[in-house]
Each structure stands twice: as structure tokens, then as C-alpha cells.
Amino acid sequence: MKILSLMRRQRFLLNCAPINTDQSGDRSMRSAMARTDGSVEFINQQKFDRAVAGVVRLIPIPAESAEWLSEKNLVPATIWTWKRMVRNPAVLAISIAVAVIAGVFVFNFVSHLSDFPGSATARKLLSVAASTRPVMLDPVNAEAGTLSDLFFMKHGLEHYDVPPEFAEFGTIGCRVFEDDESRRIAQIWVAEKRMQFFLFPAERDSKTGAVLRFRSWRYVHQEGWTGAVTEQSGICFMAAIRGRDKDLEPYVAKPKE
């Protein structure tokens, strides 16, 4: 049964045998053609097919089609031009993705350029400043510079000193609270432009415990608030205001770095 089927397939293949015997690239076709062993029937078929194909080759190409088929002024094929490559959806998608990733990297890099030890805490405290209401503080009517004694006497906070630049501002209230890392923070609200001051422990080296110092005033920004931060004796002071750097610049002694 299998032999019969094979013979039938070979017969089918021979009926479709290529006109040009050089084109018999298929192994099964080559095998079928080899088995004919020069049969008269197959030779006649081949002659017949070659003669018909010869007539087909004589079909003239009309002059009207000459322009489509002309060899002259052939445009050199430029398969991949820049313009075409840029329009490719895959290239476009990858370019956009790379641009977004690069943008995020640049944004992170630029935003961390102004980082300093304690800047993360300072930003958190700017959020606290934004949400603080006057009733949350104990009313105190004094000069800000005098509250150092209060913080030391009442709360045992050493070196919680307001810098001279802000020491003369009249206060509305103050409080001492602990942040989420149990650090004790002193908060002072002053009448001047409704600024708020924060005093908090400076960041320390995790191995040595030494205070990570930084020079002069540094600026941080969060939710429309700006803070000018300085460090002295292991305690950071931050003057926070709703606004921009230029609103704080007149108060700080030295220009920002």
C-alpha cells in the first residue's frame, strides 16, 4: 500500500517536473526524475513543455510598460535611510523609552546635585511645615534666639541654637516633637513672613558616628516650600518659607553655594 502511494506521488511529481531540468532542486523531484530512466513518455512531456514555455517567452512586452521595466535611470536601492529608520515604530518606541529613562536619570542627577547631609530630613520637615497649624504649637512671644535656653531647660536639648541671622525675629509659638526615627525636632513659628524654623540633629556617619558637616547655607525644596539649612555643633537649623530661594536669600548671611 505504501509502495503504491509512493509510486503515485512520484507520478504526480513527474507530471509537474520542471521545464528546465536545472531547476529540479527538490530532492523528491530529483529522485522521481532519476527513476524515469529516459522513458519515451517523459521525454515527450519535457519536449512539449519546453516548446510551450518557448512560446510563452515570445510574449512581447508592450511599449506602454517600458517605463516600469526600464533599466535606465535606475534609482539605487537604499533600503534603510535614516528617515525611514526613524519612522519605524520599533525604533520610535525604543527611542522614546531611552529618552524617558535618560530624562529620569538626568532629573535624579540634577535633583541630587544639591543634596547634603540631612537634606532628606529637611525635605520631610518642609512637609511638616506645610501641614502645621498655629494651634499645634505652644504660644510663645519672645525673640527666636532666646528659645535655646527654653529647649535646654525644659527639653534637655543642647545646642538647639537659632543662628544670629534669625535670632531677633519675634516668635508666635514653638514645640518639640519626635520624628519617625525618634529624633527630637524643635519647631518655631515666627511672625516674619510666617516663616518656620526647625532644629534637628545633624546626620552622622553610620560607622564612626561623626557628624557629617557641610559649609554655609544649603537650600531644599518640597511642595512649594523652600528651606535654608545650616549646621552648627551637630545640630541643623532650617528656616522654612512658602516660596522660593530668593525669599530667603536676604536673610542668610552668605550667598548660597
Add this chain to the structure above:
Amino acid sequence: MSAGAGKVREVFRGPSGVPDRKQNLPQLYRFCFLMLGDSRKALEVFHATLREVAQRAARGELPSEPFWLFRDARWRCLEATKSDLQPESFELDEHEITPQSASQIERLDPTQLAIWISAAPDPQRSALALFYLDEFDYREILDLAELNLSELSRFLVQGRRQLQAWLDAKFPQLRDV
């Protein structure tokens, strides 16, 4: 049409300028002619196919499948003859191929052959046109004409015998030379 023609030439030739066998344009015209048996209709289908190619190329939407140009032209030919008179389904005479067949065929005019092939019912017409173009191997013809091997074999055998009968009727003096 100049821009379209340039675009099509650009599409179907590699950097070497050698025509792509799979999309050989003169053979495409001959295929249309064999399918339709009328040079005017063949030219219309040929130009319509190439205009479509030029538009697709301009949009960068050329299909990557091989022989799509011939596939497209085949459907256009079938569409063009849909409203024409269809060949009646009756048994044509069939004669055995003889050694004298070649000399009979050589006396044929290409237009006569094209008219004879175009009068065959499809898919036999497509099978004969594609086979005698001598452009594709049998597997490619199976794919293009959407046939299986036994069908293609049957259409070709039948086609040869019917053509032989027609040749015998047309050139009886050469029959028994």
C-alpha cells in the same frame, strides 16, 4: 507614473540592480497575459498591480511574503474576468502527446496560446499560466495557485492532453509527420 515606475524599480531590484526572480516584472506581465488572453486587459491589471505596489512602497507597507506580487496579480486577473463569459463545463478532447507536438507548438502564435490558456477554468488556468512561465518550481506553484500536488498534477496532465488535441485539430498536417 514616472515617480511610481521609479519607486517600483527601486523596490524590485537590489543594490546590484539585478531583478529579483520572485518579483520579475516582465514575467508578471506575461502571467497577466496568459491569464486574460487579451493584451489590453493584461496591461490594465499589470499597471493596477504596480500602482498598488508603488503606493504600498511609499507607505512602507510592502509585504515580505515571497511572490505576493504574482498572488496579487492573480486575484486581479480572476476579478477582471469574473463578469466575463465563463467557459462551459464540457469535456474537451484529449490526445496523447507525441514526439511531433513540439513542431506543432512552434507554429503557435503567443497570443493563440494565451487565449487557449485563458479559456481554461480556474484553477487550471492559474496552474497552466504559472507552470509555463517557467519561473516557479512546483512547490511555489502549489502555494500561489492554492493547490495540492495531485490537483496540480491532474491539471497539467489534462492541460497537455487538451492542448495536444487542439493542436491536432489546428495543424492536422503535422499530426502524423
